[in-house]
Amino acid sequence: MKLATLKDGTRDGRLVVVRRYLSAFADARAIAPTLQAALDRWNETEPKLRALAAELESGAARAEPFDAKKAHAPLPRAYEWVDGSAFLNHVRLVRKARNAEVPPTLETDPLVYQGGSGVLLAPTDDIPLRNVEWGCDFESEVAVILGDTPIGTTADKAAPFVKLVLLANDVTLRNLIPTELAKQFGFFQSKPATAFSPVACTPDELGASWKDGRLHLPLRTTYNGKLVGEPNAGPEMHFSFFQLIEHLTKTRAYTAGTILGSGTISNAERSKGWSCLAEARTIETIESGKPSTPFMKPGDTVSIEMLGADGKSLFGRIDQKVVLA
Amino acid sequence: MKLATLKDGTRDGRLVVVRRYLSAFADARAIAPTLQAALDRWNETEPKLRALAAELESGAARAEPFDAKKAHAPLPRAYEWVDGSAFLNHVRLVRKARNAEVPPTLETDPLVYQGGSGVLLAPTDDIPLRNVEWGCDFESEVAVILGDTPIGTTADKAAPFVKLVLLANDVTLRNLIPTELAKQFGFFQSKPATAFSPVACTPDELGASWKDGRLHLPLRTTYNGKLVGEPNAGPEMHFSFFQLIEHLTKTRAYTAGTILGSGTISNAERSKGWSCLAEARTIETIESGKPSTPFMKPGDTVSIEMLGADGKSLFGRIDQKVVLA
Numbered sequence: 001m002k003l004a005t006l007k008d009g010t011r012d013g014r015l016v017v018v019r020r021y022l023s024a025f026a027d028a029r030a031i032a033p034t035l036q037a038a039l040d041r042w043n044e045t046e047p048k049l050r051a052l053a054a055e056l057e058s059g060a061a062r063a064e065p066f067d068a069k070k071a072h073a074p075l076p077r078a079y080e081w082v083d084g085s086a087f088l089n090h091v092r093l094v095r096k097a098r099n100a101e102v103p104p105t106l107e108t109d110p111l112v113y114q115g116g117s118g119v120l121l122a123p124t125d126d127i128p129l130r131n132v133e134w135g136c137d138f139e140s141e142v143a144v145i146l147g148d149t150p151i152g153t154t155a156d157k158a159a160p161f162v163k164l165v166l167l168a169n170d171v172t173l174r175n176l177i178p179t180e181l182a183k184q185f186g187f188f189q190s191k192p193a194t195a196f197s198p199v200a201c202t203p204d205e206l207g208a209s210w211k212d213g214r215l216h217l218p219l220r221t222t223y224n225g226k227l228v229g230e231p232n233a234g235p236e237m238h239f240s241f242f243q244l245i246e247h248l249t250k251t252r253a254y255t256a257g258t259i260l261g262s263g264t265i266s267n268a269e270r271s272k273g274w275s276c277l278a279e280a281r282t283i284e285t286i287e288s289g290k291p292s293t294p295f296m297k298p299g300d301t302v303s304i305e306m307l308g309a310d311g312k313s314l315f316g317r318i319d320q321k322v323v324l325a
Numbered sequence: 326m327k328l329a330t331l332k333d334g335t336r337d338g339r340l341v342v343v344r345r346y347l348s349a350f351a352d353a354r355a356i357a358p359t360l361q362a363a364l365d366r367w368n369e370t371e372p373k374l375r376a377l378a379a380e381l382e383s384g385a386a387r388a389e390p391f392d393a394k395k396a397h398a399p400l401p402r403a404y405e406w407v408d409g410s411a412f413l414n415h416v417r418l419v420r421k422a423r424n425a426e427v428p429p430t431l432e433t434d435p436l437v438y439q440g441g442s443g444v445l446l447a448p449t450d451d452i453p454l455r456n457v458e459w460g461c462d463f464e465s466e467v468a469v470i471l472g473d474t475p476i477g478t479t480a481d482k483a484a485p486f487v488k489l490v491l492l493a494n495d496v497t498l499r500n501l502i503p504t505e506l507a508k509q510f511g512f513f514q515s516k517p518a519t520a521f522s523p524v525a526c527t528p529d530e531l532g533a534s535w536k537d538g539r540l541h542l543p544l545r546t547t548y549n550g551k552l553v554g555e556p557n558a559g560p561e562m563h564f565s566f567f568q569l570i571e572h573l574t575k576t577r578a579y580t581a582g583t584i585l586g587s588g589t590i591s592n593a594e595r596s597k598g599w600s601c602l603a604e605a606r607t608i609e610t611i612e613s614g615k616p617s618t619p620f621m622k623p624g625d626t627v628s629i630e631m632l633g634a635d636g637k638s639l640f641g642r643i644d645q646k647v648v649l650a
Binding site: 011040077078079080082085100103105109111112113114115116117118119128130134151152173176179181182183184185186187188189190191192193247248250251252253254255257258325 | 336365402403404405407410425428430434436437438439440441442443444453455459476477498501504506507508509510511512513514515516517518572573575576577578579580582583650
């Protein structure tokens with residue numbers, strides 16, 4: 001089942017079910033007005049939404065053309081947005097870029113940060129940038145939306161809490177990071193609003209690609225019209241989403257609608273390219289002494305998309321342009 | 326005007342208006358079902374809620390006895406919980422306690438962290454603790470609830486965005502902090518669910534005590550039945566709530582219902598006591614070489630309250646007990 005939220009002038013948009021190949025949608029407001037409302041009573045709404053999805057595929061439900069440009073983020077605002085950094089190749093490269101050490105517990109203790117979640121960006125919203133000197137970067141990620149998840153959920157019990165899977169662009173202001181992290185309170189100003197893909201899918205929709213809490217497919221990032229990365233989001237995700245859930249729930253519980261990110265997708269194999277400019281710049285520095293790719297400036301564009309084994313877009317495309325705010 | 330959210334078996338509780346001296350409430354669901362819903366259309370709901378509050382004071386509205394034990398947090402879940410650390414005396418003491426440096430920008434660049442906001446504790450909820458070794462501590466704070474606040478809001482323009490004022494207990498697991506901060510991503514597991522006072526007040530309800538984005542009244546903390554602190558929450562708040570809002574909005578916007586905290590209230594004058602055990606332990610270490618006050622264990626209780634100039638409780642009392650989870 002694929003779900004989306006359409007912009008309708010309200011804060012939280014309206015819930016729709018989307019056809020597998022994203023060609024059409026059916027209004028789902030008779031089941032739940034918003035995705036948050038659906039997640040809040042998922043046991044009751046999920047079977048009804050699945051029934052509507054089946055009718056939409058068979059042609060029995062009233063269908064309208066789906067236009068990703070009219071989509072909000074599936075959750076235009078979320079109660080939590082927690083982002084992991086589970087691709088260790090990414091952690092090693094970006095820390096090298098800012099001459100920072102990797103933590104000695106890198107391989108045993110997950111890195112996660114708490115992001116702002118009250119104002120999230122639609123997949124085709126512009127990225128507002130107030131100062132080009134801040135070093136605007138994208139980060140292409142996979143994310144999951146959780147149901148109500150209790151404190152003390154272990155990885156082996158975590159699978160049922162993953163209700164939906166989607167893509168994220170975790171926009172980052174690189175040049176604000178060093179002074180911010182030096183204060184020891186983590187990221188804040190360096191993490192502006194994150195954007196999400198037009199569509200969120202239930203894990204079963206991903207077939208065998210969803211395995212052990214990882215999504216085993218390449219994530220394609222296109223920067224200013226050029227494909228710059230297609231690393232696989234599965235095998236090198238050192239901590240699975242299930243392991244991240246165990247880490248998250250050590251000391252508290254989570255409400256339905258919590259979004260959990262994988263961190264920037266990154267493969268050790270250089271030919272797979274990169275999913276953020278910081279990695280490109282670090283590789284350039286390693287290879288030629290200094291970075292040659294600048295950070296994003298107004299007018300620069302980034303697209304993020306994942307194709308299924310059949311070559312069709314799974315989540316629709318994040319398609320954003322930087323504008324001076 | 327004073328507002329509260331009563332537990333009614335739903336996730337977000339039901340909105341009520343509370344009499345000035347907290348003796349009675351009037352149901353406000355005809356105006357907005359929840360506090361979040363009221364904040365989402367505040368321009369429309371605020372005058373109606375104020376009219377109901379006036380009727381409640383005059384005896385014209387149907388009143389029922391108000392029992393803080395039946396209150397949720399005013400927002401049982403919030404879209405963001407951002408906590409400052411604006412009392413520099415606190416920052417200096419707790420960093421000394423863990424042999425950490427204060428940042429060189431301490432007096433010019435506010436410290437804030439993004440907290441978990443999807444599951445918040447009611448004022449009389451137990452504090453669930455899974456492991457006594459984690460070093461459970463309380464932190465008594467003042468907080469504000471924002472309306473929709475745009476990117477780039479400067480301190481001089483910030484006052485209208487503060488819709489409500491309340492108290493918080495920012496529970497902290499001290500012994501998880503050093504390893505967590507060493508990873509450079511800020512607090513996460515070390516900050517379990519935060520509790521809030523039964524009642525939230527509009528700033529005008531605080532009279533002259535609310536001045537320049539600070540609340541100039543002592544905050545009383547009672548630990549295991551003994552008054553341990555009554556520092557003033559006003560003069561030594563180095564960055565006002567308005568300055569914190571300027572810091573927050575540098576790179577993004579906030580939705581109505583965002584909660585912003587002051588950080589632990591702390592005065593340089595030692596006779597004012599303390600608002601967290603970490604400060605008590607640091608002072609003990611300075612005075613006698615080692616801490617003698619242990620962290621909280623199951624059965625320990627903490628109460629947090631603020632009295633107005635007339636000696637009456639402004640926000641009701643946070644009243645919590647630690648239990649083994």
